[in-house]
């Protein structure tokens with residue numbers, strides 16, 4: 001019943017914004033686990049992508065890989081990077097460390113996620129501030145790369161987000177984006193929005209199978225974490241949200257109703 005109400009209201013931009021704000025404010029506030037750094041569904045690389053060898057053991061290697069393989073689509077070293085929808089900041093911390101950008105700024109709608117990210121990840125080239133994808137609080141032509149991981153499906157106005165990205169990017173700068181849409185027709189709408197954005201489409205790839213493989217590989221660890229972190233009465237709801245094997249998210253991605261894509265766009 002709740003799902004039906006949410007699905008109906010999600011047609012309205014104001015509700016999408018409200019839903020995202022409330023969900024992610026509450027998540028950071030009520031599940032402040034300091035070792036939970038990522039909120040995306042993860043990525044298993046293609047056979048032709050170089051394997052990632054990490055020096056330290058990471059609790060969520062597949063969500064980290066989502067960032068790593070997206071970021072390899074352009075060079076971040078010495079660049080000014082913005083991440084829109086940085087969540088708990090794990091991806092920002094990894095990229096700010098591993099890829100040596102000059103600066104890495106994460107913005108997120110949820111103030112509690114921003115506070116948590118600033119508390120968990122301290123590094124000289126990295127900071128997090130509250131802000132909206134639809135009104136990026138930065139000057140025109142001030143960035144080389146914008147990263148956007150599994151966040152655009154939450155936005156009230158995606159065209160406005162793409163226009164804001166185009167405004168803040170320097171000429172030649174890149175938008176690297178991964179996200180899903182719950183139905184193929186909604187991904188087709190997103191593809192049209194991308195084509196009409198005024199940014200050049202450099203690469204587009206359906207990565208649904210990579211995300212499915214990551215969900216399956218991470219599932220035992222994810223289920224165990226949910227049992228440890230989440231009160232029993234919320235575990236079912238949270239498992240659906242987290243996309244465990246057998247959840248609606250997983251099933252619809254597996255049967256092709258839902259699709260997950262990676263895009264590389266450039267301001268030319």
Ligand SMILES: C[S@@+](CC[C@H](N)C(=O)[O-])C[C@H]1O[C@@H](n2cnc3c(N)ncnc32)[C@H](O)[C@@H]1O
Nearest residue numbers: 024038039040085087108109132133149151154
């Ligand atoms: C699924 S989480 C992904 C977080 C992070 N990218 C990751 O992979 O761990 C989506 C994030 O987008 C943020 N978000 C949603 N709508 C937003 C908006 N309009 N502006 C900025 N951030 C937004 C949410 O607060 C949340 O932190």
